[in-house]
Amino acid sequence: MGTATLVAVVGVVGTLLSALLTQRAADRGRRREQQRAEELWERRSEALELRACYVAVNTAARHYLAALTDVLHALGRETELPSVRQRLTAARDQHREVYAEAQMRLPDRVLGPAATVSHQLGALYGMVRRLDDGMPGPGDSPAAVQRDIDALWERLREMRRAMRADLGAARSDSGR
Template identity: 30%
Template sequence: MDSTANSYTLSQLKPSWSGDGVGPDHHEGCTSAPDGRHWAAITAGVVTAAGRQTSSVDASDQDVIETPQFDFPASRECLAGGTRRRYIRFMSTSVSSLIIAVVGVLGTLFSGLLAHRSSVNSKKMELRHVAEMAHAEREENRRQSELETRRSIYGELNAALRDYYAGLRLTLLALQKGDATEELRVAVGGLRDDIRGVYAKGQMFMPDDVLDVVGNLVALLHHLYNNLVLHCAGQDAEESLEVIAGRLSRASEVLYEVRQTMRKDLGLTSSDVNRPSNYGVFN
């Protein structure tokens, strides 16, 4: 047997089984390493393989051992398996690092997107709130403007109705005394024209409940005026002076109802609109 071809030093043999200084029996990832007898035989200067025994130790070089030609396929398989496992661990670490990096980048991008979306939503809410406040302010201004307009019209209408009623009553008294004059008739005609103008303007602002009672009173006063004018002209009237006097008393009650209805619409009173039985009575 050629001893030169199969002579190795211990330092050369040992790393062939264990690159990290660990014996074959304990090589990383190795499940089929050469059994412990091989390693023991080599360190003693004798290698036993497949039942064959060879010696020995050269006297001139104690570190040189003649080894037979044999192979350790299990050792190569063990080394290959360890390499694959190290590669898998390396790839696992790389993939994990890549995943962590991707997640970090996505987290940064999505955090910016969410922050922008939150800012946009906050801006929209702020603009909506401003628009709602502006709308509420416009509605309040409109309501106040309408209220002021109704207050002004109600004041003019109340005064015009009372003047018209007073002129009709004076005409009735003059007719009852027989001293009705043309000047009185003309004066009452002017009061009728005034009430027409104020009532026409108030129709555009008065709510239905106020418009109903005011319309009834205006119609009643116009009816009385037409009859009184005929009496002043000495013509036959539809109603007698006694009937007209009774209607004027009823008109006085409606005047009170109109005034209270307008005051209630302005939020000035919560009293009943009907005139009390003792109204105007001094104790």
């Protein structure tokens, strides 16, 4: 009878331990799956935030360049200048704000082209303002501004290509 009781106790303990070990393994699996889901959500959120930053930088730079172009075309037409100056100031302020945030977020492979665009926008702004103020510097002329505007549109395209490549969007264009 002692052996039979021992065998019964061992059987019950084995059954209980088996259920306990199965439950622990299932809990570990659920925790791992939850952790994977959280990591995936975090990566997706970061990708969406980066994409939003890219869109903001691209949009702000395009608006800034368009405002510079508007001022160039309005030079000599005093009635138009106040409104285009105001748009230029707003576009410049917006670009500065967006670019300041981008400097903290963009990877170096995208920040390089964005910095080039930002620097060239600032240089172009200075030239346009000097022309608008009637105090052009050496090399400042409407033709020089137009040449720089045309070149800057190409820099914007390069920046946008770097952004798209970083987001993986360029891979979908490879067959075109």
